[in-house]
Each structure stands twice: as structure tokens, then as C-alpha cells.
Amino acid sequence: MRKSKGGGEDPSRHNGSTGRRRGDRNSEGDHDGFGSGSLQDDDNDPATRREIRSKYRDLINSVQQNREDMLSPSNNKLTEVLEEANKLFKDVRQPREAALDAQLLVVATDLGKEKASQLFAEGSSFNPAAFAVHLLSFMGLNRLENGDNEEENGEGYLPNDAWDRVARRAECCFRTAPTFHYMMGSFHAEPPPPKQRIERQRKLKKMEESHQEATEKEVERILGYLKSYYQDDPTTPISYYEFVIDPNSFSRTVENMFHASFLIRDGLARMYLDDDKLPCIAPVEEEMEGAASTSRHQCVTSISMKTWRVSQFYL
Amino acid sequence: MTQRKRLSNSQTPSQSKRRSDSLEEDDGDMPFTQPSSSQVQRGMEKFTNSQVDQKVAEVLQYILVKDQKKIPVRRADLVRNILKDYRNVYPEIIRRVVQTLDQVFGFKLVEIDTKNHLYILINKLELSEATAPLNAPSNPKMGLLFVILSVIFMKRGVVKESLIWNTLKKLRVDPGEKHALFGDVKKLVTDEFVRQRYLEFVRVPHTEPIEYEFRWGQRAEVEVSKAKILEFMGQVSD
Numbered sequence: 001m002r003k004s005k006g007g008g009e010d011p012s013r014h015n016g017s018t019g020r021r022r023g024d025r026n027s028e029g030d031h032d033g034f035g036s037g038s039l040q041d042d043d044n045d046p047a048t049r050r051e052i053r054s055k056y057r058d059l060i061n062s063v064q065q066n067r068e069d070m071l072s073p074s075n076n077k078l079t080e081v082l083e084e085a086n087k088l089f090k091d092v093r094q095p096r097e098a099a100l101d102a103q104l105l106v107v108a109t110d111l112g113k114e115k116a117s118q119l120f121a122e123g124s125s126f127n128p129a130a131f132a133v134h135l136l137s138f139m140g141l142n143r144l145e146n147g148d149n150e151e152e153n154g155e156g157y158l159p160n161d162a163w164d165r166v167a168r169r170a171e172c173c174f175r176t177a178p179t180f181h182y183m184m185g186s187f188h189a190e191p192p193p194p195k196q197r198i199e200r201q202r203k204l205k206k207m208e209e210s211h212q213e214a215t216e217k218e219v220e221r222i223l224g225y226l227k228s229y230y231q232d233d234p235t236t237p238i239s240y241y242e243f244v245i246d247p248n249s250f251s252r253t254v255e256n257m258f259h260a261s262f263l264i265r266d267g268l269a270r271m272y273l274d275d276d277k278l279p280c281i282a283p284v285e286e287e288m289e290g291a292a293s294t295s296r297h298q299c300v301t302s303i304s305m306k307t308w309r310v311s312q313f314y315l
Numbered sequence: 316m317t318q319r320k321r322l323s324n325s326q327t328p329s330q331s332k333r334r335s336d337s338l339e340e341d342d343g344d345m346p347f348t349q350p351s352s353s354q355v356q357r358g359m360e361k362f363t364n365s366q367v368d369q370k371v372a373e374v375l376q377y378i379l380v381k382d383q384k385k386i387p388v389r390r391a392d393l394v395r396n397i398l399k400d401y402r403n404v405y406p407e408i409i410r411r412v413v414q415t416l417d418q419v420f421g422f423k424l425v426e427i428d429t430k431n432h433l434y435i436l437i438n439k440l441e442l443s444e445a446t447a448p449l450n451a452p453s454n455p456k457m458g459l460l461f462v463i464l465s466v467i468f469m470k471r472g473v474v475k476e477s478l479i480w481n482t483l484k485k486l487r488v489d490p491g492e493k494h495a496l497f498g499d500v501k502k503l504v505t506d507e508f509v510r511q512r513y514l515e516f517v518r519v520p521h522t523e524p525i526e527y528e529f530r531w532g533q534r535a536e537v538e539v540s541k542a543k544i545l546e547f548m549g550q551v552s553d
Contacts, residue, residue: 064523110521117473126469128478132485134551135462139486158487163496166458172443173543174457177422177436180379 052091056100059084063107070111071118078111139165218255219262226260226269227283240271240279240301247312250305257301271299347394350403358403370401371411378412378424382436385511387534390432427512427533435512437538455496456503459488460513463504465544467514467529476516476527479504508532 059081063070070077085104092098139162229238244260246252260281263269267284274280279301350358359367374397381388394402401408409424416422421439426432466482467474480490488494490501497503505527508514512534519526531539 067522107521117471128466128470128482129485131466131469131548131551132482135486138551163455163458164453166461167453167455168458169547170457170461171453173461173540173547175438175441175538175540176385176457177382177420177438179383179385181383 048091049094049097052088052097053100055088056085056097056104059088060100060104060107063104063111067111071115073115073118078108078115082108135166138169139163215259215262219259219266222256222259223263223268223283226263226281230283237272237274237280238282240281241311243281245303245308245311250308253303253308257303261301347391347402347405350405352406354403355406358401359407362401362404367401367404367408368411370398371408371415373397374408374412375415378416378434378436385435385513385534387427387433387435387512390434425537427537433512433533435534435537441540459483459497459500459503460508461544461547462486463508463514463529464531464535464539465548467531468541468544469548472530474529475519476529479529513538 063078063081066077069075070081081104085101085108089101092101136156136158140159141156141162142159143156226238226243229243240260244253244256246256260269263283264271264281269281269283271279271281374393377393377397378388394405398405398408413424416424416436417439422436423439424434425437426434462482463479466479470478483490483500488497488500490504492500494500504514505516509516509532512532514532514535515530516527517530519528
């Protein structure tokens with residue numbers, strides 16, 4: 001009775017060797033509670049049932065795995081599978097097996113449909129490989145002069161505008177609507193602020209530099225005056241206020257004080273109190289530099305308009 | 316586009332029954348169905364002509380910008396984002412849009428998917444080799460697409476993906492490698508061209524392992540002239 005596969009095997013043996021050929025196919029969980037070798041009705045023998053199911057599964061797998069092979073018009077493998085299924089079906093008793101049979105049929109008919117469409121297509125004789133070779137020529141392939149083989153293989157140097165050539169030829173076949181773009185593009189709000197900031201910073205720096213230069217020049221000028229006064233009369237102390245105050249201009253006075261403070265800061269001049277406790281200013285001789293640098297004091301001098309006006313009377 | 320607004324428009328019972336038809340709608344919005352002519356008339360009375368014209372202009376801009384990427388326009392998006400309160404005069408607005416596209420731009424608004432209501436723009440005019448502008452930069456992607464469409468066409472409309480990849484490899488375009496011009500070829504062909512509806516990339520049923528096949532997309536059916544493809548094939552094979 002069971003002559004399909006593994007011919008000659010004792011069907012009542014539930015070793016499932018035929019069924020387990022693929023190993024993982026047997027997903028049933030049922031155990032065979034019956035003893036081996038007993039003469040049972042095939043309809044109820046779980047081993048037989050399992051065998052049938054596994055055979056169906058094998059068939060389904062073979063169709064799926066060897067799809068390409070079965071599609072080839074040169075053989076009748078699909079028909080053989082169907083004949084096989086027919087034989088198996090004679091022994092089908094339970095729904096489970098029938099379901100597998102149905103599944104096999106679905107897979108087989110799909111394949112059949114593809115085979116049929118293949119038949120139809122055979123007549124058109126379109127060879128994509130040949131098309132590709134022709135297309136390469138169209139794209140401007142520069143073939144090497146090594147021999148005839150290169151021509152068939154499509155080897156050679158393909159220029160950069162190869163695809164552009166195809167595209168230009170292709171665009172005539174399309175009714176694509178040209179896309180809409182703003183001519184000048186969109187404007188960006190971003191770039192100007194950073195530039196402004198940079199420019200402003202540059203301007204600031206320049207102004208600062210010019211300020212600094214002016215200050216330095218002024219400081220030097222005042223130092224010059226101080227030194228010349230001192231040289232004229234080294235013994236007489238120069239009153240600080242006499243030195244800085246400009247009787248005619250308050251702002252000038254303040255500037256003079258500002259510049260004089262630089263001299264003192266840089267150690268080019270020194271201030272001291274004379275016997276009357278009035279501040280005096282004198283340039284620092286270079287020999288005395290070492291001594292002066294060790295004793296540095298800070299003080300704040302201020303002047304107001306009132307004071308300045310009063311001083312006008314005295315100077 | 317991700318806003319979910321509950322529109323307070325009143326809907327007739329017949330409209331709410333057809334809710335299940337439009338699968339593209341968000342859950343928060345009521346699905347759009349064509350208003351009846353009486354509704355349109357009532358709607359037109361609500362708005363001034365210049366208001367409607369303004370909406371027409373907005374719809375036009377929306378369509379033109381969407382067309383830049385060649386992604387089809389969804390009617391649902393149009394209604395939800397642009398029309399909003401003007402839903403009831405949708406037919407009138409679309410009528411004016413189609414007219415303007417036709418007379419001003421020379422475009423046709425075509426519904427390529429009547430179920431999901433997707434629209435694309437195509438050129439009314441046909442280009443020929445003689446009239447194509449010489450200096451206009453060409454898009455190499457169109458060349459690639461054209462090759463694929465030609466192969467599918469010559470194979471009677473359906474082709475296994477492996478055939479396409481093999482043909483492209485012979486043209487030195489390998490889907491596994493990054494191409495100098497096209498970049499990620501696989502993504503371009505299976506994603507971008509499919510989204511633009513130039514190609515269809517569908518799974519073949521009952522295959523193990525999974526196989527896919529290529530077909531012409533809805534946009535290609537409308538935009539591409541099959542006669543011209545045959546002409547090209549003849550030209551190339553000489």
C-alpha cells in the first residue's frame with residue numbers, strides 16, 4: 001500500500017524516518033500511544049497520517065525550493081508533482097491532510113500560472129541582456145581594441161554623460177509637467193546679522209585702537225612737558241594741580257589728569273606730598289626705577305567744576 | 316499636515332454613511348465626500364468671488380509645489396489643509412483650478428487613483444527631440460527610470476525584480492553598491508519611483524523566500540507614451 005516513498009518500509013513502524021527526512025518538518029505534537037507493529041486500521045493510525053502529512057510537506061517544499069527549475073519549459077516536473085499529489089490524496093482521510101493538499105494545490109497553480117505566462121512571453125523574444133549591450137553603445141561606450149570578446153561583454157570606458165544621453169532621449173517620451181521653482185530662490189534671513197556683527201566689531205576695534213593711540217600720544221606729550229618743567233628747575237617741586245589744571249578749559253583739565261594718571265601707572269612719574277601736604281608730581285629718573293617699583297600706592301584724585309573754577313582765581 | 320482638527324461642519328446622514336470609503340483619512344477628521352450641487356450653490360453664496368479666487372490660487376500653489384517632488388496630491392490633504400471651510404465649494408474650486416492649469420500653464424490635472432483620490436500634473440504638450448530645449452539640464456534618474464520601464468514593457472508589463480537588477484548590473488548600475496550618479500539605487504527604484512507612482516513594486520504571492528515584481532505605476536501609465544518606447548527600442552537595437 002505504501003509504495004510512494006522509501007519503498008518497502010514497514011508502514012506500521014512509527015519511527016517516522018520517512019517523515020523526518022527534513023528534520024524540522026514534523027511539527028505535530030501528538031505522540032503515538034499505540035504500540036508498534038500492531039495491525040491497525042490505516043485510517044486511524046497516527047503514524048500513517050503523519051507520513052502522509054510529511055509527504056505533502058515535502059512536495060510543497062520541493063515546489064518552492066525548485067521553483068526556477070519547475071518553471072523551465074524543458075521539463076514536466078510540475079506535472080509529476082501533481083501526479084504525486086493525486087496518489088497521496090487517495091489516502092487522505094482527515095482534514096489536516098486535506099488542508100495540506102489544498103496548500104500544495106495553491107502553490108502548484110501559482111507556478112502553473114507563471115509557466116503559462118512564460119509560454120506567452122516566449123513569442124516576443126525580447127532579450128534584456130542584448131538590450132543592455134545595445135544601450136551601452138547608445139550611451140557612448142568606448143570599446144577597447146583588444147578583440148571581439150569585449151564587444152559582447154560590454155566592457156570599455158563609459159563616458160560621464162552616458163546617463164544624460166539616455167535621459168535626454170527619454171524625456172521626449174514623457175509628458176512630465178516641468179517643475180515650478182522660484183527664479184531667484186528663496187531669500188535667507190540668516191547671513192546678514194553675522195556680517196553686521198563682524199563689521200561692528202571691526203569698527204569698534206579700530207576706534208579703540210585710535211583711541212589708544214591718541215591717548216598714548218597725549219601721555220607722551222604730557223610726559224615731555226613734565227620732563228621739560230623738571231629740567232628747567234629740578235629743585236622746585238611741581239605742584240600737581242598747577243600741572244594739570246587748564247584755567248581755560250575744564251575738560252582739558254580732566255584730560256590732563258587722565259593722562260597724568262597714566263604716567264604714574266606706568267611708573268614714568270611719581271606723585272608725592274610736599275611739606276605743605278600738597279600733591280606734587282615729578283618724573284621718575286631711570287636710576288630710581290628699582291626703588292619706585294617696589295612701593296606702589298593707589299589713590300583716586302577727583303576734580304569738580306566748582307573746584308576748578310575756584311582754582312582759576314589762584315592760577 | 317499632522318494637525319487633527321474636528322471640523323464643525325454639519326454633514327448629511329448619507330455622507331456619514333460613506334465614512335468607510337476613504338481609507339486615507341486621519342481618525343480625527345471627517346472624511347471628505349463630494350458635496351451635492353445644491354450644497355455647492357449654497358456654499359458659493361457664503362463667500363465672495365474674490366475669496367474663492369484666493370482659495371483657487373492657494374490650491375494652485377499647493378499643487379505646483381507638491382509637483383516639484385512628483386509626489387501625487389491627495390484630495391484629503393487638499394481639503395484638510397487648504398480648503399478647510401471652503402469644503403462645500405470644492406467642485407467649483409477644482410473646476411477653476413483645472414481651467415487655470417490648462418490655460419495658463421498648459422498642464423492637465425489627472426486623477427490617477429480614483430479610489431484614494433490622488434492627482435498628478437502632466438504636460439498637455441508633447442515633447443519631441445526637435446523641440447526639447449538643448450541647454451536644459453537633464454535628469455539622469457529619468458534615464459534610469461526609462462530603461463526600467465522599457466524592460467517591463469517589453470516583458471508584457473510584469474517583471475521579476477531579479478531581472479531588473481541583472482539588467483541594471485550590465486549597465487554598471489549595481490543595487491548593492493553606491494552609484495556615482497544615483498546613490499542608493501535600490502532605494503531610488505523601490506522607494507522613490509514607487510512613491511512617485513512611476514513604478515509598482517509588489518510582492519509575488521505564495522513565494523518562499525519572498526520575491527517581488529515590478530510593474531508600471533499609475534503615473535507612468537498616464538505620462539509615458541508606449542509608442543515612443545517602441546520607437547526608442549527600435550532606434551537602440553540598430
